[in-house]
Amino acid sequence: MRLLIISIALILVAPNLHAQEHKGSLLSFQQKTTPNFELYGQHHTGLSPWELEASAYNSEISPIEAGAYLSSGYPSYIAISYGLNLAYLYPINSSQLLKAGINVGRFKMNSFDDTVEVGAVLEDEFHESFKPFVEWQWNFSKYISLFAQAGYRFLRTETETVKKILSRYENGLVKSYRVSHNTDFYGSGFELGVGVSLRL
Numbered sequence: 001m002r003l004l005i006i007s008i009a010l011i012l013v014a015p016n017l018h019a020q021e022h023k024g025s026l027l028s029f030q031q032k033t034t035p036n037f038e039l040y041g042q043h044h045t046g047l048s049p050w051e052l053e054a055s056a057y058n059s060e061i062s063p064i065e066a067g068a069y070l071s072s073g074y075p076s077y078i079a080i081s082y083g084l085n086l087a088y089l090y091p092i093n094s095s096q097l098l099k100a101g102i103n104v105g106r107f108k109m110n111s112f113d114d115t116v117e118v119g120a121v122l123e124d125e126f127h128e129s130f131k132p133f134v135e136w137q138w139n140f141s142k143y144i145s146l147f148a149q150a151g152y153r154f155l156r157t158e159t160e161t162v163k164k165i166l167s168r169y170e171n172g173l174v175k176s177y178r179v180s181h182n183t184d185f186y187g188s189g190f191e192l193g194v195g196v197s198l199r200l
Contacts, residue, residue, distance in 0.1 A: 023058035026067075030149065030195030037074065037189045039107075039155065040123070049073030051193070053085060063089045065099065079110035081129065095139045103131035103151065116174040120162045128156040131191065145197040153188040 030051040037044045055067025064086065071081040083105015090098040107127040116122070133151030140146050160179040167175040 023060060025056045025200040026054070026145070026197040027200060028053045028055065028067075028147070028195055028197040030147075030193045032073075032149075032191050032193035034074075034189055034191050037153075038186070039075070039078075039127075039188065040157065042075075044075050047074060049081075049191075051195075055085065057089060059089050059091060065089055065101070069103070069105070071105075074107070077110050079108045081105055081107045083129065087133075087135065097137040097139075099133075099135040099137065101133055101135070103129070103133060103153075105129045107155070116162055116165075116177055118162055118165060122160040122162065122179070124158045127158075129188075130154045130156070133191075137197070143199045145199070147195055147197060149191075149193045149195070151191050153191055154185065155188045156183065156185045158183050 028051075030053070032049050032051060034047045034049065035045065037047050049071055050073050051069050051071040053067050053069040055065055057065035067085040069083060069085055072079075074081065083103060085101060085103050087099040087101025090100070092098060105128075107129055109123070109125050109127070131151045131153040133149055135147055135149040137145050137147040159182045161182065162177055162179055164178040165174055166177055169175050
């Protein structure tokens with residue numbers, strides 16, 4: 001109970017702790033959790049991916065923040081995730097911001113099925129990712145900001161199903177084949193995160 005009262009008091013007096021202009025370049029680290037991550041119909045629970053982002057904004061010119069990110073810590077068959085973030089800024093007061101934005105990027109697969117035989121499903125090496133999110137940011141000091149983020153990720157995956165082997169090399173390896181293309185767009189799951197930003 002005492003901790004709750006102290007936390008509420010800190011938030012209420014935050015505007016007086018540090019009055020700051022809403023602009024700058026940030027280097028941010030975020031630790032995330034994904035209660036249920038889905039890819040290719042497989043569900044993964046208890047994942048804790050991390051994300052590193054470089055971004056910049058100046059609300060005096062435009063209420064938009066733009067950045068680029070790199071993320072890892074998903075299932076082992078995903079090598080890395082990378083892309084861009086774009087967010088609209090809504091100042092609460094001189095030290096707090098709300099952000100509403102979208103994370104657009106790609107998942108690069110560490111391993112994927114590309115064995116060619118009739119009926120086989122060939123997986124793509126890259127998958128497109130879209131994550132709308134909301135974020136609360138507190139400029140704790142001149143150089144440090146704390147934030148919490150919540151979002152829902154969507155994935156676009158492409159696969160090919162081998163329909164017919166057309167020709168082979170002398171050693172028996174497949175030379176050419178016919179496929180049908182399949183594209184899926186689906187919700188991959190919620191992501192929640194907390195992090196810290198350093199003002200450069």
